[in-house]
Amino acid sequence: MFPHKSALMSMLTGALIFTVSGAFADPLPSWNDTDAKSRIISFVETVTDPASPDYVTPADRIATFDNDGTLWAEQPLYFQLIFAVEDVARRAKDDPSFASTDALKAAAARDYEAALALGKTGLLEILAASHANMSLDQFNEAVAIWLDTARHPKTGRSYDEMVYQPMLELLRYLRDEDFSTYIVSGGGIQFMRVFAEDVYGIPPQQIVGSSTTSTYEVIDGVPTIMKGADLFFNDDKEGKPVGIMHHIGKRPIFAGGNSDGDFQMLEFTTSGEGPSFALYVHHTDAEREWAYDREGHIGVLNRGLDESEERGWLVIDMATDWGTIFPATSQ
Amino acid sequence: MFPHKSALMSMLTGALIFTVSGAFADPLPSWNDTDAKSRIISFVETVTDPASPDYVTPADRIATFDNDGTLWAEQPLYFQLIFAVEDVARRAKDDPSFASTDALKAAAARDYEAALALGKTGLLEILAASHANMSLDQFNEAVAIWLDTARHPKTGRSYDEMVYQPMLELLRYLRDEDFSTYIVSGGGIQFMRVFAEDVYGIPPQQIVGSSTTSTYEVIDGVPTIMKGADLFFNDDKEGKPVGIMHHIGKRPIFAGGNSDGDFQMLEFTTSGEGPSFALYVHHTDAEREWAYDREGHIGVLNRGLDESEERGWLVIDMATDWGTIFPATSQ
Structure with a gap:
């Protein structure tokens, strides 16, 4: 019913070594x-x-x-904004009619300068198109696709x-x-x-x-x-x-x-x-x-x-x- | 450095008894x-x-x-509503001018029927007086006072x-x-x-x-x-x-x-x-x-x-x- 005593001792010793090494390890x-x-x-x-x-x-x-x-x-921009533009581009590729406004067209072309030049209204259109009027499950899937596929322009890393x-x-x-x-x-x-x-x-x-x-x-x-x-x-x-x-x-x-x-x-x-x-x-x-x-x-x-x-x-x-x-x- | 072995065995046995009795204890x-x-x-x-x-x-x-x-x-009523009435009554006791409307006067008198007869507007006045325009710390203190002092009309228990x-x-x-x-x-x-x-x-x-x-x-x-x-x-x-x-x-x-x-x-x-x-x-x-x-x-x-x-x-x-x-x- 009980572990063998030497096994017990070994477990205890192991625990002590773990604790001691933990105390000396650099946490940062x-x-x-x-x-x-x-x-x-x-x-x-x-x-x-x-x-x-x-x-x-x-x-x-x-x-x-x-x-x-x-x-x-x-x-160079909040990553969530990059997601918004990339997501509009992805959706517009599947369905060109999706890019129905100047701001969405700029996003679909990944033309950040043109998109930002349209000001707050254009930005809100891009954010709404990528974040709203869809189920939470659909949104989560879109973010996951972006994380899997998009790469940062300077480092080439995925955003996460x-x-x-x-x-x-x-x-x-x-x-x-x-x-x-x-x-x-x-x-x-x-x-x-x-x-x-x-x-x-x-x-x-x-x-x-x-x-x-x-x-x-x-x-x-x-x-x-x-x-x-x-x-x-x-x-x-x-x-x-x-x-x-x-x-x-x-x-x-x-x-x-x-x-x-x-x-x-x-x-x-x-x-x-x-x-x-x-x-x-x-x-x-x-x-x-x-x-x-x-x-x-x-x-x-x-x-x-x-x-x-x-x-x-x-x-x-x-x-x-x-x-x-x-x-x-x-x- | 190590506990005595018999002490160890006793600790282990204790742990086992605790576990076994836990497994058979009725959780409900x-x-x-x-x-x-x-x-x-x-x-x-x-x-x-x-x-x-x-x-x-x-x-x-x-x-x-x-x-x-x-x-x-x-x-007989949501307890938070009872808190609201009792809290208005407590505040009005310290400062009679606090009961400045018919609804607050009814609450100050703990006249639930009169307070409820004033409808949604009256209810919102009582809720606002007891829940709003104060710091969160002040609100928390008022709820704690109520829990300490108020008793349920049917059972005489504190509400909690x-x-x-x-x-x-x-x-x-x-x-x-x-x-x-x-x-x-x-x-x-x-x-x-x-x-x-x-x-x-x-x-x-x-x-x-x-x-x-x-x-x-x-x-x-x-x-x-x-x-x-x-x-x-x-x-x-x-x-x-x-x-x-x-x-x-x-x-x-x-x-x-x-x-x-x-x-x-x-x-x-x-x-x-x-x-x-x-x-x-x-x-x-x-x-x-x-x-x-x-x-x-x-x-x-x-x-x-x-x-x-x-x-x-x-x-x-x-x-x-x-x-x-x-x-x-x-x-």
Whole structure:
């Protein structure tokens, strides 16, 4: 009935060796040995140490991360916008009548400049054509096709390989230390769910994002969630703390972002009574990634740069703090 | 460095005894030995048996439950409405000018008939006064005060002791079998979060409910979530599958409700490709609880009664299937 005693001893010894090697293993191997890395590890060790006055119970170890520019890249355009254009092009190939407006025609031709030149109305047409008036299952399938087939114009990688290796390690490290990791992004909640579990290890129920209204209909006897075109929730800026308290119902103790759209999430996270940690990913590496902050259309970071030091928020300098940017590709 | 071997053996023996007694223990002791109980246990045993063709991986063991009339009682009025009236009365006691309209005056006097006679406008005034234009922290405190002080007019219990013991056991049984248990209720998402973790063992991030819009504001330097009065999401009927796919992002395999407001959640749950289970709590016990179904203002159950049999949904007869209704009180 019982395992043999020597087998028991061997199991125990194995467990001890595993524990010891775990304690000495570097949880963030792609991070250079700079202040950034040591500040993160120091915070995690403090809040997980039952003897520390700043100990935080696992149920309250909530960590929230922006996605675009924080967990994966966002240049030359938000990837979800690239998906929208590519998806219109794919549909128009099957059915040329699908490209029924100037904006959709530009998208069908993958003419980003022409599409963007049409302004907000054109953009909304392209987003609606690729995101609305279809079932959630159809949408999920379209995103999966895009991830399988599309390649980033600069790196040739699939878009879900344009993720930051140091952040993958940080997510895993936090989970290993009994944090719950969430995405809180201005991107689409259903869009991210298609890849977030495989790529980040973050399951669907831990994704908070923007969304359009959706409806429940029984179509030809099949209960179906239909995606609509009207905005339901804008998970950006002030919307991020609102989305957090709506979905999670608890204030995070750890938050990461890369733009002023994340400012309020970091502010809210660091205004609780207990210990907390906030970080900005600062895009400083034109060679290995992109360098941008105060100007442009994407990932603008002004207030965050101005106030991080006085607020005690970590600003990660990608060029010096990260030894690797992207993971080894699957090819 | 190692525990003494006999201590080890004793630990192991203890673990084995615990496991064995667990295997034979009745997971649903407050349920009578009827078909209802055996159908539930049979389903759970099947989907958790790795050798079964109907095995479901723990990550997909999502169970969703309505709250009012399913996990706790809902007579003579939805408890959240009773909270609203009692809260207006409490505030008006501190500040008589608070009861500034006929509806609020009726609520301040705890005159439910007069308050309800004023119709939807009056009801919305009472709900707004008790739920809106205050911070989330203030609201949470008001709900906690109500739970501490208010007593049910029929039973004299606090409202969070008006929960169904058999359902508490079902929630625990499902979690013990690696299900994730969620509330998906027409009630207020923040209202339920105040007590759901203590009472049901369901944490804030596993509550889906109705809500009003809220905003994020920095007030006197303090980041604050403010509750507004406009409807944001109505988590009832067709809204339940929509809420599920918004918050959880996965179709449940187990769902429980008690009214036609839950029909679509049960329909959606049982229309997936794999095994699934749906149940209705049928209020048939006028002596120990209340008896109601097809008529009235609360918990109306028509379509559910008409279609459950053909759909293979379990209808729980409270009077015969449940040995106990409410848990022993803490007094």
